[in-house]
Amino acid sequence: MKSMGQRSGMGGAALAASQPVLAEYGYNLQAPASSVAHHVFQLHNLIMLVCLGIFVAVFSVMFYSLLKHRKSLGHRAAHFHENTAVEVVWTVIPFIILMGMAYPAARVVIDMKDTSNPDMTVKITGYQWKWSYDYLNDGIRFYSNLATPREQIDGSAAKGKHYLLEVDEPMVVPVGKRVRLLITANDVIHSWWVPALGVKQDGIPGFIRDSWFKADRIGTYRGQCAELCGKEHGFMPIVVEVVSEDAYKAWVAKKQGAAHAAAADNAKSFAVAELVERGEKVYQANCAVCHQANGMGIPGAFLPINGSKVATGPIADHIRVVLNGRPGTAMAAFASQLSDADIAAVVTYQRNAWDNKMGDAAQPAAIAAARGGTAEAAAPAAQ
């Protein structure tokens, strides 16, 4: 691995000089920010060079023939149609070139697959259509949603600089640490891809696959889901912020504090207005993709909430649908995704928004009770 490290060092220096150009025009692989991405960048350059050389050589011959061996120039056809020596040569030489390419490639494969000795481990789960990050060492867990406003997508607002590549909660990692990723999915296959870090790994529901990266530069790296996962496949970006060790520690402390605050919220009681205000944000982040901001859904595909029987019926049934989803449809179970306080807020919002003027509210305690209740109620039903 040592010689490869040295080569990547040299390549990195050459690359640093040309980086702004690459970033601006985007006609090559993104500027690598991890050792694996460096290796891949160089491997690609090497193969491109070989291919280009062969292409120019072969097609120079062909175009020479096209120019010179024309009937219109009076060229008369020769009649040779085989030559064993030539045919053996042009079978053997490509084989040797290919093996020459396979050797460095195999070394990179082996390096990519070596996920041993990580400094930290993050479990990443793909959902339709967002990601969650579980910091197994620090006990932090959060969801990461597209942050680009719908108005920008529909064209009613100007598009921002990081259009479609921005999230509400980025993944944060310290620079220079080996981060092992455990990647899976909840519903369908997704693929976690950050080009600059050289990681693309499918998340497969029911299985865990691993990958790793060691970011060598502080910065923000953006990627997208790379496996077709349904209608919002193009709208579940990934943002990784690589920060200094100190900044990472501060972020961990902040997130842990926020988790305590969220736990405290679950024990509180709120006024209807407070819940509606909080619920609107939860709704925009989790429900609006399908049910739409106006609660009308999409006819034929997603049911409306505005005026629906669930949102204007008994509140206990409403809570149950949000917690457990509707199996066999696109309606996900939010029990494991949202806190008691957030579910209470979003249920309250749905019952009081648009034309739904129920005036009632769900409190976090009711959600906690429903969680306990559903587990017991669901078990006999399943048998």
Place this chain on the structure above:
Amino acid sequence: MSDAAHAPDAHGHPAPPGGIMRWLTTTNHKDIGSLYLWFALIMLFAAGSMALLIRAELFQPGLQLVRPDFFNQLTTMHGLIMIFGVIMPAFTGFANWQVPLMLGAPDMAFPRMNNWSFWLLPVAAILLMSSFLLPGGAVAGGWTMYPPLFIQGGVSYDLTILAVHIMGLSSIMGSINIITTILNMRAPGIALMKMPLFVWTWLITAYLLIATMPVLAGAVTMLLADRNFGTHFFNAAGGGDPVMFQHIFWFFGHPEVYILILPAFGIVSQIIPTFSRKPLFGYASMVYATASIAILSFTVWAHHMFAVGMPVAAQLFFMLSTMLIAVPTGVKVFNWVATMWKGSLTFETPMLFAIAFVCLFTIGGFSGLVLAVAPVDIQLQDTYYVVAHFHYVLVSGALFSIFAGIYFWLPKWTGHMYDETLGKWHFWLSVVGMNIVFFPMHFLGLAGMPRRIPDYALQFTDFNQIATVGAFVFGFSQLVFLAVVLKAIKGGAKAPARVWEGAEGLEWTVPSPAPYHTFETVPAVK
């Protein structure tokens, strides 16, 4: 073609029924060949329109014309129809027309089954296309049909499974027919190693079809069972594995790639010697290379799945076996170039398309080599680089070879020369348009644009706009092709039996247009 069909011929065959019944009941290989080709052309315009709608939506960032779920329906149906409705039927059409003519056989071995194989296709196409009108729309899970996403869809997903079954049946019956014809109905004197290369490539393709279509049928049957009968083949919660589907699918899917390109190699290998006025260089090595590609194609499937995650040994094996395919493919390209070398070249439209094929297919081959290298593939998997790669192989490869073949044999089929000026317009518009659409997609993929997305980040705008402009040029220039074909059917300069100066082979010994029945007495082959 049509005049000759209606009069009873010298051998006392009754005249075929007129009107639609002629086509519904025909067992004539030439009629069935034409049906396959017309079906492919109609489907080309259908799936091409979908591609133009996709490109129009991608002209700029944001959602303008279609919603994301409809966008996914378009990409899925575009892929399914182009593969199963355009390229495969077009090649089968060529086989129907040319295999008996090239081998001196009076017809295909099983004429009635031949009729049935064709008429299954419109049924499958109607099932597929009508699903656009069903609640929830057409199938939107990608032509690769990966579960669990495919399990989530509505009734159109079941229709798609049924359509795939029917198309598979059609392909298997067509292949049995082609193999039997080739092995049993060659005129005396045509040994296997004397067959035209087009016949060789189809023989090998037909074996690939028979080996892989049942695998696809098994895969989609398991999907059907998971969707409707409570099985868990691909559901981890029930002890299944979604990745197993991908292994089964690509065990079919990679040989399928060669099913889509081997007959193209065959067509080009007929055309280049003709317009070089020189025999094909390395005939035997061409046959061996085709066979090696076919055999290797069963050992490389998991290179479509590097990002799924595999053990190191598996990744290395599939990387090496995939790279190995470059060797026989390279041999073919070298042989074509050597055939042209020191020939006496002319550049009629079939030759232009054949030369473009050699050059542009090689670009697709090189991007395939880049993708074979597992670490690079992991970066590029599911990006526009892959889209560029397989369109170079399937548009400038398979489709261009089909154009080349049509121009090459159209005078034989219709008895009229096509309009050479219009043909050249069609060629230049297509070749320029095609490169404007697909070349920038390499850059988009390298820079990180995923495929199958209806909207994209701002840095991808420029290349997407270029691609969209190219797509409209390329798409609308196919109307020129339609005009050339219609014009040649209606009239034009009378074509001689041996249409091209350098043409060799039995098909050029029969008059143009080829009579409704040919080779009823066995031809003498020297």
